[in-house]
Amino acid sequence: MTAPERHEPEAERPEAERRELRPASEVGVGPWPGGPQAWPDDPRYDPELLATGDRRNVVDRYRYWRIEAIVADIDARRHPLHVAIENFAHDLNIGSVVRTANAFAVAGVHIVGRRRWNRRGAMVTDRYQHLHHHPDAPALLAWAAAEGIPVIGIDNVPGSRPLEHRALPERCVLLFGQESAGLSPEAIAGCSEVLHITQYGSTRSINVGAAAAVAMHAWILQHAGTAPLGGTSQAATGLA
Template structure:
């Protein structure tokens, strides 16, 4: 007879490796001995962080690479959520524009598996993007905000190699960030709210890119 359910949540992950541990440098001896409770897919159970990062890097085709940039002026709580989504879509890099320190709580330590870069302002991001392509070519910057002159995301073919740039939750893209963009797109809405949550908008934009190129 099964034991009664006491309402406690099931443990996340896996316990210690059963039997003889594998002789593979990708595996972490501490995790093998004590279990892996991290929020990672089964493919990466017991792997070291460095091994996971290397494998993720190798799974991005050179001709289809997405970068995500986020303006950080007001310690926006949504930045962590954007970073976590960026990990889910295996972006090539996350770029924090503005304040170097950002609220990592919502990232749920997924930033450990990403390449996170800092740029002092939109101009610095533009300078980086000018030669960031695989052969030193420029990466186009696509802003995401419902500002005058923006075009519907769902009607736009996104570049296979590009940077998606997001603004703050309350104020959106700054004028300097808008000026740095090759194009600004918006997500068409059908309700009464003026704008989407920044984290939700970022998830939709990344998924749109993935539908077209991943």
């Protein structure tokens, strides 16, 4: 497998971008009550966050944790689902796909085509997600074949079948195409099957970020167990 891309620490991001990534209203928690003498004796906790507060968009169970500790905890229970998206035009939706993949703890997100992608929509969730790059669809398909993982395309092309009520393999790659253009011919040719999301209105297609969320959730409904304690607390309190 190609090596995961390095995540850019927040301190190294341009200040304007860091401000953009923060919500308009403060969320999270302030400094740990009681001062340094009351800090937990646990290597998972970040002293800087304990001292200044944790305003990140993370669920409550990860408050004050180091990034490396959060990734390690998710790694222990990641799902055997991979998500791939073709990137030919610096698609703004890739960030949204990464953010949803993080929410569902997928094994990896594969960027196919251009290495660079717009990270703003990821809302820094790319820090907690394993990212891989493949230069083109044949390279992704070759990797999947070597791993013994079927690739399932998601696109409303002729011959595709409805995603609804379709049994999805526990280990698989869900492959999405470029926004507006859809899956490339090379990608379609290499998929074990192509599924589409049934629509009822006038639009020809739905946003690829939305389609990825629907497809990932369809897999989750079939294969995922109960979410860890605290896994939904942010959504419940309006902090997601």
